[in-house]
Amino acid sequence: xxxxxxxxxxxxxxxxxxxxxxxxxxxxxxxARRGYDAVSVRDIARAVxxxxxxxxxxxxxKDEILDTIFGLMRREFIAGLPAEADLxxxxxxxxxxxFLERGFxxxxxxxxxxRQARIYLVLMREQYNDSRSAGLWHQHQEQVLAYIEAxxxxxxxxxxxxxxxxxQMAFSYEYAHLLLLAEYVRLLCQGQDTAGVEARIxxxxxxxxxxxxxxx
Amino acid sequence: xxxxxxxxxxxxxxxxxxxxxxxxxxxxxxxARRGYDAVSVRDIARAVxxxxxxxxxxxxxKDEILDTIFGLMRREFIAGLPAEADLxxxxxxxxxxxFLERGFxxxxxxxxxxRQARIYLVLMREQYNDSRSAGLWHQHQEQVLAYIEAxxxxxxxxxxxxxxxxxQMAFSYEYAHLLLLAEYVRLLCQGQDTAGVEARIxxxxxxxxxxxxxxx
DNA sequence: TGTACATCAGTGAACGCGCGTTCACTGATGTAC
DNA sequence: TGTACATCAGTGAACGCGCGTTCACTGATGTAC
Numbered sequence: 119x120x121x122x123x124x125x126x127x128x129x130x131x132x133x134x135x136x137x138x139x140x141x142x143x144x145x146x147x148x149x150a151r152r153g154y155d156a157v158s159v160r161d162i163a164r165a166v167x168x169x170x171x172x173x174x175x176x177x178x179x180k181d182e183i184l185d186t187i188f189g190l191m192r193r194e195f196i197a198g199l200p201a202e203a204d205l206x207x208x209x210x211x212x213x214x215x216x217f218l219e220r221g222f223x224x225x226x227x228x229x230x231x232x233r234q235a236r237i238y239l240v241l242m243r244e245q246y247n248d249s250r251s252a253g254l255w256h257q258h259q260e261q262v263l264a265y266i267e268a269x270x271x272x273x274x275x276x277x278x279x280x281x282x283x284x285x286q287m288a289f290s291y292e293y294a295h296l297l298l299l300a301e302y303v304r305l306l307c308q309g310q311d312t313a314g315v316e317a318r319i320x321x322x323x324x325x326x327x328x329x330x331x332x333x334x
Numbered sequence: 335x336x337x338x339x340x341x342x343x344x345x346x347x348x349x350x351x352x353x354x355x356x357x358x359x360x361x362x363x364x365x366a367r368r369g370y371d372a373v374s375v376r377d378i379a380r381a382v383x384x385x386x387x388x389x390x391x392x393x394x395x396k397d398e399i400l401d402t403i404f405g406l407m408r409r410e411f412i413a414g415l416p417a418e419a420d421l422x423x424x425x426x427x428x429x430x431x432x433f434l435e436r437g438f439x440x441x442x443x444x445x446x447x448x449r450q451a452r453i454y455l456v457l458m459r460e461q462y463n464d465s466r467s468a469g470l471w472h473q474h475q476e477q478v479l480a481y482i483e484a485x486x487x488x489x490x491x492x493x494x495x496x497x498x499x500x501x502q503m504a505f506s507y508e509y510a511h512l513l514l515l516a517e518y519v520r521l522l523c524q525g526q527d528t529a530g531v532e533a534r535i536x537x538x539x540x541x542x543x544x545x546x547x548x549x550x
Numbered sequence: 551t552g553t554a555c556a557t558c559a560g561t562g563a564a565c566g567c568g569c570g571t572t573c574a575c576t577g578a579t580g581t582a583c
Numbered sequence: 584t585g586t587a588c589a590t591c592a593g594t595g596a597a598c599g600c601g602c603g604t605t606c607a608c609t610g611a612t613g614t615a616c
Contacts, residue, residue: 153462171594171596
């Protein structure tokens with residue numbers, strides 16, 4: 119119904135247009151920087167350039183703005199991993215190191231869009247305050263872990279790595295990796311230098327594969 | 335001056351007695367569970383069993399309560415690592431696996447005191463909202479990393495591990511470990527079952543040493 | 551032992567403020583005839 | 584083409600509420616003489 123009409127306005131967020139999209143974008147930026155609790159509806163309205171009450175022409179509550187952002191995460195972040203079915207094909211072209219490099223490169227491309235980086239940061243920040251956030255964060259972690267595990271399993275099967283438990287490898291590799299990615303995104307959003315943490319991410323990757331007996 | 339008088343009352347927090355200590359303890363519990371922002375001065379007073387305004391007979395502001403808690407962290411948590419000078423002696427008795435087990439066991443004993451667990455949780459929770467917390471958390475991480483690195487360096491020197499870069503080992507081991515410890519403390523404070531995460535901590539430890547070529 | 555005074559944890563009522571939200575409204579735009 | 588009506592993003596003023604904090608006070612306890 120409104121779909122064709124919506125396509126006329128500037129399309130910013132998935133399916134959202136005009137002022138509503140600007141509210142979400144602005145809120146996302148403020149939430150990422152200062153946290154949901156520390157940002158008031160007045161702050162958002164001021165940054166968008168409308169009056170406080172106008173927010174309620176688009177959202178029934180402040181919480182619905184956050185919920186919309188969680189919706190973005192669900193669609194744009196959680197659903198963003200390559201299919202496990204493609205793994206076989208990918209691994210034919212990529213040796214282990216290239217595969218893990220590729221994983222980080224995809225992540226880096228994704229969060230090079232400030233909106234995606236902010237979504238990730240809000241997800242992290244609010245995980246202690248909001249059960250929706252905690253659930254999404256957990257789901258994201260599990261999904262990545264399962265993916266990496268499948269990849270390591272194939273690598274071991276192909277004899278590219280020592281014969282170690284793929285699930286253990288996935289845990290030990292990805293837990294450290296997740297902490298480093300979180301730090302990376304935090305620095306990115308704050309406009310600080312990410313070279314140091316990028317170097318640590320690279321080191322971790324190379325070092326882990328060296329320990330796992332990957333062929334050079 | 336007041337020192338001898340203070341020793342009369344019930345000594346709860348380091349150097350604090352009576353109501354003041356109860357305020358800190360109660361605030362610590364509430365902050366750990368719901369976060370600093372979500373807990374009001376009235377909440378704390380009600381839980382302690384005094385009137386709101388009585389809080390200000392002991393603290394000049396709500397922030398000073400949080401600051402007192404950060405002070406506890408500084409004294410009780412950050413300063414709690416064994417000296418690096420003792421490493422040589424410890425490692426003579428402990429093979430690598432026993433050493434890492436011992437590290438977790440010390441941590442576990444520490445956070446088996448609910449207050450210590452809550453201090454750890456508040457430190458984690460507030461790291462995005464409070465620069466003091468972020469600083470302490472960072473300092474804590476660096477301290478642990480340096481300690482582990484020194485231990486790995488000695489193990490390599492003794493030929494107990496493969497000849498790998500001790501700093502890299504410390505990063506890859508401890509980053510994942512830190513994430514798991516955080517999860518462990520979170521579950522502990524919420525009174526949930528910690529068996530699963532304890533198993534993962536154990537697995538990570540054993541698996542990492544296996545990869546690093548530790549003798550069984 | 552009794553009296554006068556100082557100290558100080560704790561009280562009760564109130565403060566100003568910013569919060570999320572409501573609501574009657576305006577005014578521009580699109581639609582029907 | 585002109586008029587009447589519907590829609591709806593945006594406005595301005597106000598709401599009740601809970602927040603952190605203040606302040607004059609009470610009343611118990613300790614101290615000096």
